[in-house]
Amino acid sequence: MSVKTPDTGNSARATRRKRKAEREEEEGSSPAKKAKASRISQTSNVDATLGFVKDGNVIHGARRKRKRRSRGAKAVVEVEGNSNDTNVKDEKAVDDNGVIDGDDEAVDEEDVDAVESADHDETTVALNSSTIKQAKKTRNRARRESKTGASSLKPTLEASERGTSGQHKTWTASAASAGRFLQHDPAFVQNGKDAGFLISANAREVQLLSLETSLVVRSHSSPSDKTVAHFAVDAIDNTLVHIAYDDGAINTWDWDNDTATTPVSHAKLEVVAMASGRPFNGTKSSLFYIAALKRRHAVFLGNEKLFETKAALTSILVVGNSDYLVCSGPSVLIIGSRLGRAAGEITWIEMPLSFTCTCLDARLSTLPNATTKSSGNIPVLSLAMGLEDGQIMVYSDVTSLFKSQALPTPRILHWHRRAVSAIRYSRDGNYIISGGKETVLVIWQLETGKKQYLPHLTSEINGIVVSPEGSRYALRMGDNSIVVLSTSELKPLAHFAGLQVTGRIATHLYPSQQSTIAAVLHPTKPHTLLAAVPPSIPRSENDVTGRPFLQTFDTRNSRHISRQALTRNNVTDFTLGPDRTPIVTPDVIHLAISHDGQLLATVDEWMPPLSDLGYLASDELDLDGERQKRREVFLKIWNWNEDEGLWTLSTRVDAPHGRANGIGFGAGRVLALASAPSSDTFATVGEDECVRVWSPKGRTRRSAIKTEPVSWVCKSSTQLPRAESAEETEPTGLFGASLTYSNDGSLLAVAPSDHDAATEKAPITHFLDASTGAVAASKAGLARAELKDIAFLGRYFVAVSTPAAHVWDLVDDVLMYKIDFPGPAGAWGAGHAKLAVSQDEGSFAVVVGDNVVEVYAPQSTTVLYRHEFDASIEGLLASKGTKGYTLIFSDATIRTVSPAGAEKVQPRLKTTFSLAASKFSSAGAEEIGQAGVAADAQAPVLGTVARVQDVEEDDRLVVRPEQLARVFDFGQTSAMPPVRDMFQAVVGLFARKPAMRPQAVRAS
Incomplete structure (x- = not known):
């Protein structure tokens, strides 16, 4: 039934509507209406039928029809359905383009008035002409805006279609921190007010x-x-540092006043080495540098070219008051002298070398003139050269070179087994200090020939610097650190360490492959990075090395925390075998840390070198088989020792996995390692196609501060099912695998990959029950290509293949979308695909190629963030308590990618009541146990702990004065850390969980 109500029959309501329409014409439509009108439908099949909602009930099928009449006529809106169950504020109209058209408020209130006046009857309401005009104007504006901003989601999105900004938040990348020291010796400076x-x-x-x-x-x-290429401290004023950049520009930095000059370009020269000397042509100091030209090297003084040669030069020394310039290369020695010459004139002599020079130092001294009656002294130029074969050649006087055109007979010193990396004269000239790959500092007494050693430096020595007063040595180490020693006692005075991770390197295990870094972020300290590092940083990708050490690094403050050994190493042993082949150390290939940060699992692997087994094999294939038979693989579980600040070994599992059936005997490779998110459990998958879950044994060991497990056992072992093929006649194992836990720890997902990468079979992903190890489901449709990495993100499952990303909704069992990345599939080799998920942010990040990172939300293909970096990305990590991701680059720098304005989540005290009104100490506010139960369920436990603390007064929290002294002992004011860091350090001392005795706790 349709009842027409004339405009004159409800004059009061019509007058009210007219006034409201006039007021809206003056004010214009609100931004909320524009936003409502520009919403985008993400459903491909949207019904134009409107649903009216009131009191939680939805009336389906209600439609609103607009009829246009001739000019001056009334507009009629027909409302069908129960008008009392209508709330027009949620009304939406969908046009043909899929745009949800939210009408203006005037029309909505008009419908509301009509519904209220109908009193459960179907009513047609006549609107006044001014309201209709305003409604048309608002609707047309909204449609224009929606057409320009509308976008539809596609199942597959190409790289050219992806944007660079997020839907709701703007993501940013932080400035690079950490980094690797240049292959340049440090320099001692002092301003007269500080220690140096x-x-x-x-x-x-x-x-x-x-x-x-x-x-x-x-x-x-x-x-x-x-980028910085070289630097040199001014020879007159050591508060000035001359800096050369990669494009040839040079500027000066005054570190005392923290001011710098504008960089001055020098014709785009590539500066190879630089040194500062005393005034050469005026009152200012002279800045000499070596620049690489086309197939030549030249020595410059400012813009003036002094000497040019075809030989390659690597270093330059300025001796005396710029009396001599000594330049060297691997096969050449060049000396320039200005003694006896006019101002600005230099006599040069170039000497080819019959040996390979690796390092050089020069010293100028004087001797009494015994040939004449004059009292003048004769200048003597002495040289010390380190050679590639470990010898040191000492030339006591090379000034005769300008007369005889030949080097005098040297004195040979030989102790180093490998190339000499650094050599320096002492200030008095009585000693020579040398270092190399043997991790030993050697001090030679020239007069007697005796040697003094400082062994066990944990890393090779790449450079040595003697302080101006001769009381300190600065050693530039091969592990990206600098150590300062006293010359009298050889005790360390200072230590500066950077991030020691390496990029993709060739290991002794598989020289043809390149291994990526093994690193994790601490779950309770999200800015603490734990990474497996080598003894020394490889200088090239072909250097073979292992990573037997664990470095702990503070990513927020770029500070080294600690370093300890995880496997056997050659710090105290010889590094060369009988046939002078390097003795390599085991390589830590996997790291995983427990949810509470108290347990660490590592997997290290070692195989004998090829040279040791050559007599056992007839060809290369047999040789590889012999190496694999002798492979050593260890799974190690470590406990955190808070008092010592180190990880202590709890359990070592020899050969946690075997080789594939039919291949042979020996230890099998561990392909992946994962940690459970809510329990002290680790899982591994090996080349034998088995998934093993490791958990602590029932027996525990009680220490003074906690109870820790003594040994670990294999809780379950699951053989992964595989589709057998009739064509497969030879036994094969897994070539690679990815392993991850679900958010609640109930599921364990495994994505194996076979040896045959060219197979057409779709990869299979298995889902296991984490408690029993039984295979709950196996899916073969997640991706078409081999899966490189997988992860759970809430109800979604993210998988990265070659080269694409797939997001699967596990609840609805549907593929949300697939994102294809650019580049050939060959660029996505083993270990190159990187995936990380942020549970706090609800997003995931993937590394595309080598240096591009992209961030997505699982509900949409719109890229939240995309950036291409200069250096290749070697690690992509996410941790609990932070919103964003941590990126580790090949140049040992670190960046964080996070939403703009989102502060990092800091650890908070778990106090929910006033400690002053409580009868027990602040330890009662700490969470007891590791199960993560609710606060109300922990109330009885808190009361129990409180009673124990009342009795056991020795268990109260004690902050020692030396602990506070370490927080505030920062030396001079200029070295004071940020106040926020100091505050957090103090809070960390007083908010620690006090030592409790578990045996004293009894149920109440």
Whole structure:
């Protein structure tokens, strides 16, 4: 039934509507209406039928029809259905383009008035002409805006279609931190007011290092389009540092006042080495540098070219008051002298070498003139050269070179077994200090020939610097660190360590492959990075090395925390075999840390070198088989020792996995390692196609502060099912695999990959019950290509294949979308695909190719963030308590990618009541146990602990004065850390869980 109500029959309501329409014409439509009108439907099949909602009830099928009449006529809106169950505020109209058209408020209120006046009857309401005009204007504007901003989601999205900004939040990348020291010796400086400093540099900045606090006091960052190549401290004023960049530009930094000059370009020269000397042609100091030209090297003084040669040069020394310039290369020695010459004139002599020079030092001294009656002294230039074969050649006087055109007979010193990396004269000239790959500092007494050793430095020595007063040595180590020693006792005075991770390197296990880094973020300290690192940083990708050490690094403050050994190493042993082949160490290939940060699982692997087994095999294939038979694989579980600040070994499992059936005997490879998110459990998958879950045994060991498991056992072992093929006649094992736990720890997903990468079979993903190890489901449709990495993100399952990303809704069992990445599939080799999920942010990140990172939400294919970096990305990590991701690059720098304005989640005290009103100490507010139960369920336990603490007074929290002293002992004011860091350190001391005796706790 349709009842027409004339406009004159409800004059009061019509007058009210007219006034409201006039008021809206003056104010215009609100931004909320525009936003409502520009909503985008993400459903491909949207019904134009409107649903009216009131009191939680939805009336389906209600439609609103607009009828247009001739000019001046009334517009009629027909409302069908129960008008009392209508709330027009949620009304939506969908046009043909899939745009939800939210009408203006005037029309909505008109319908509401009509519904109220109908009193459960179907009513047609006549609107006044001014309201209709305003409604048309608002609707047309909304449609225009929606057409320009509308977008539809596609199942597959190409790279050219993806945007660079998020839907709701803007993501940003932080500035690079950490970094690797340049292959440049540091320099001692002093301003007369402090104990002294060191000048060092990485590619991003030049740093002022305090010898008193071992901290970076000040730094000078390079311009955004430049990287630091070399630096030199001014010979007259050591508060000035001359900096050369990769494009040939040079500027000067005053580290005392923290000011710098504008970089001055020198014709785009590639600066190879640089040194500062005394005034050469005026009152200012002279800056000499070696630049690489086309097939030649030249020595420059400012813009003036002094000497040019075809030989390659690597170093330059300025001796005396710029009396001599000594330049060297692997096969050449060049000396320039200005003694006896006019101002600005230099006599050069170039000497080819019959040996390979690796390092050089020069010293100028004087001897009494015995040939004449004059009292003048004769200058003597002495040289010490380190050779590739480990010898040291000492030339006591090479000034005769300008007369005889030949080097005199040297004195040979030989102790190093491998190339000499660094050599220096002492200040008095009585000693020579040398170092190399043997991790031993050797001090030679020239007069007697006696040697003094400082062994066990944990890393090779790449450079040596003697302080101006001769009381300290600065050693540039091969593990990206600098150590300062006293010359009298050879005790360390300062230590500066950077991030020691490496990029993709060739290991002794599989020289043809390149291994990526093994690193994790601490779950309760999200800014603490744990990474497996080598003894020394490889200088090239072909250097064979292992990673037997664990480095703990503070990513927020770019500070080294600790370093310890995880496997056997050659720190105290010889590094060469009888046939002079390097003795390699085991390689830590996997790391995983428990949910509470108290347990660490590592997997290390070792195989004998090829040279040791050559006599057992007739060809290369047999040789590889012999190596695999002798392979050693260990799974190790470590407990965190809070008092010592180190990880202590709890259990070692020999050969946790065997080789595939039919291949042979020996230890099988561990392909993946994962940690359970809510229990002390680890899982591994091996080449034998088995998934094993490891958990602590029932027996525990009670210490003074906690109870820790003594041994670990294999809780379950599951053989993965596989589709057998009639064509497969030879036994094969797994070539690779990915392993991950679900968010609640109930499921364990495994994505294996076979040896035959060219197979057409779809990869299979298995889902296992984490408690029993039974296979709950196996799916073969997640991706068409081999899966490289997998992860759970809430109800979604994210898988990265070659090269695409797939997001699967596990609840509805549907593929949400697939994203194809650019580049050939061959660029996505083993270990190149990287995936990380942020449970706090609800997003996932993937590394595309080598240096591009993209961030997505599982509900949409719109890219939240995309950035292409200069260096290749070697690690992509996410941790609990942070919103975003941590990126580790090949140059040992670190960046974080996170939503703009989102502060990192800091650990909070778990106090929900006033401690002053409580009868027990603040420890009662700490969470007891590791199960993560609710706070109300923990109330009885808290009361029990409180009673124990009342009785056991020795268990109360004690903060020792030396602990507070370490927080505030930062030396001079310029080295003071940020106040926030100091506050967090103090809170961390007083908010610790006090030592409790578990045996004293009894149920109440």
